[in-house]
Amino acid sequence: MYFYDLQKKAFLVEGLHQIPTTAKAVTEKEFNLLIDGRNKGREIVLMGNTLTLTSPRPSQAHEWNGREWVISQDKQAEFFNQKKEALIRRIANKTDRLKDSILVAYPQAEIDSFYRQEKEALTKKANPNAETPMLSSIALSRGVSLDNLVDKVLAKAELFASIMGNVIGQRQKFEDRTLSAETLEQLTDIEIEVDKWQLSI
Structure with missing residues (x-):
């Protein structure tokens, strides 16, 4: 079972890592989709109670405001x-x-x-x-x-x-x-x- 730690922005594996209570459970399918998106320059964020991917970050100067990239x-x-x-x-x-x-x-x-x-x-x-x-x-x-x-x-x-x-x-x-x-x-x-x-x- 995979988990995503929003504070550390890292994936954790049950039985291998200590899982904080704030970490979100992730299925293997979701894990593969999120990893693939992150490798393509997108950010993993929480929308409502669901982990999702942002659009690619336009630059290092841009910040995610919860809905979109702003600068x-x-x-x-x-x-x-x-x-x-x-x-x-x-x-x-x-x-x-x-x-x-x-x-x-x-x-x-x-x-x-x-x-x-x-x-x-x-x-x-x-x-x-x-x-x-x-x-x-x-x-x-x-x-x-x-x-x-x-x-x-x-x-x-x-x-x-x-x-x-x-x-x-x-x-x-x-x-x-x-x-x-x-x-x-x-x-x-x-x-x-x-x-x-x-x-x-």
């Missing part, structure tokens, strides 16, 4: 600000993942060379006699002309800049909306949009 104004403001901070971190993380998805086909050593390649390519375009040690070595190893490689490097750099410009602008737009949001519903709408956010190529 005080002080805690509501704190919770709202925490949600904003978490959403801004989520936006930043999504930005990084989108950037990484562009570069996924390149080894880190090559990624580290992009700035130097672009710099040499721009210098070569401005001055045909300029020294381009990295690009010259790459062109020789690949068996392509230096001029052709310069054009490819500049085209790739321009495409990457365009894509990242779009990503950065969208991140800043999401962040601006988050900082100016006044309701949880607005933050939820932004969360949904961030989850759906994809590259525009």
